[in-house]
Amino acid sequence: xxxxxxxxxxxxxxxxxxxxxxxxxxxxxxxxxxxxxxxxxxxxxxxxxxxxxxxxxxxxxxxxxxxxxxxxxxxxxxxxxxxxxxxxxxxxxxxxxxxxxxxxxxxxxxxxxxxxxxxxxxxxxxxxxxxxxxxxxxxxxxxxxxxxxxxxxxxxxxxxxxxxxxxxxx
Amino acid sequence: xxxxxxxxxxxxxxxxxxxxxxxxxxxxxxxxxxxxxxxxxxxxxxxxxxxxxxxxxxxxxxxxxxxxxxxxxxxxxxxxxxxxxxxxxxxxxxxxxxxxxxxxxxxxxxxxxxxxxxxxxxxxxxxxxxxxxxxxxxxxxxxxxx
Numbered sequence: 219x220x221x222x223x224x225x226x227x228x229x230x231x232x233x234x235x236x237x238x239x240x241x242x243x244x245x246x247x248x249x250x251x252x253x254x255x256x257x258x259x260x261x262x263x264x265x266x267x268x269x270x271x272x273x274x275x276x277x278x279x280x281x282x283x284x285x286x287x288x289x290x291x292x293x294x295x296x297x298x299x300x301x302x303x304x305x306x307x308x309x310x311x312x313x314x315x316x317x318x319x320x321x322x323x324x325x326x327x328x329x330x331x332x333x334x335x336x337x338x339x340x341x342x343x344x345x346x347x348x349x350x351x352x353x354x355x356x357x358x359x360x361x362x363x364x365x366x367x368x369x370x371x372x373x374x375x376x377x378x379x380x381x382x383x384x385x386x387x388x
Numbered sequence: 389x390x391x392x393x394x395x396x397x398x399x400x401x402x403x404x405x406x407x408x409x410x411x412x413x414x415x416x417x418x419x420x421x422x423x424x425x426x427x428x429x430x431x432x433x434x435x436x437x438x439x440x441x442x443x444x445x446x447x448x449x450x451x452x453x454x455x456x457x458x459x460x461x462x463x464x465x466x467x468x469x470x471x472x473x474x475x476x477x478x479x480x481x482x483x484x485x486x487x488x489x490x491x492x493x494x495x496x497x498x499x500x501x502x503x504x505x506x507x508x509x510x511x512x513x514x515x516x517x518x519x520x521x522x523x524x525x526x527x528x529x530x531x532x533x534x
Contacts, residue, residue: 225488233478244494250408
């Protein structure tokens with residue numbers, strides 16, 4: 219029997235040991251440390267909101283709608299979203315924020331204020347005035363209220379639409 | 389409902405995290421560890437209460453934490469194995485004046501830690517004077533001299 223095996227035998231005096239269980243606990247501590255490092259690295263990468271993994275931009279096939287948003291959110295936290303939409307020049311156009319989004323989030327702030335807004339079965343309709351080319355940019359701050367995955371979509375009435383999938387951590 | 393879930397989640401998370409950080413983290417607290425503990429407390433507070441600062445919520449959270457704590461202590465009394473899983477068991481690291489180095493390595497204990505405990509507790513000069521050094525369940529090293 220080598221020294222390692224000799225050392226790892228259970229002693230009965232002065233304390234009753236269970237060295238096999240104790241070694242499992244030590245291994246758990248060691249493995250746990252790697253998990254903690256992984257969590258820190260993934261947080262830096264943005265798995266828990268704000269970072270490379272979280273920030274994303276989607277563009278509609280018609281190229282008339284661009285949405286910059288965060289995939290991952292934390293309950294109670296505030297994240298920004300930028301919606302760039304294009305309608306007919308000189309005319310107001312309407313952006314529709316899908317229902318699922320309104321269930322999981324509440325709007326903390328909205329810049330600029332839309333010309334009008336209406337709650338409809340499809341979601342929240344915001345009517346915006348564009349510039350000379352019909353382009354408008356909407357800055358939103360969302361506060362996360364829900365929990366879990368929210369699959370929603372944002373669309374321009376009579377134009378393109380983009381899927382917006384967001385996950386809210388507890 | 390969420391008061392219970394919050395308290396339960398934080399209790400379990402803290403238990404696992406302190407288990408990972410090892411017993412010595414709390415057993416031998418330096419002034420920096422104390423500051424760290426304060427920061428952990430501060431970070432936990434918000435998650436425990438959420439945005440509800442009512443007296444009812446605070447009481448619900450406290451009641452839940454105490455219930456889980458008492459529940460675990462009852463569970464530990466009922467099953468020795470569960471108790472060992474949660475608290476660990478005592479481990480001998482010096483036997484008859486000899487370091488058990490494989491054990492010390494796995495437990496992340498240095499010779500200096502043992503000798504410090506020996507000097508502080510028993511006024512012991514060298515390892516030959518130690519019959520047993522034991523890492524106790526609370527993370528402290530106890531010394532039995534020859």
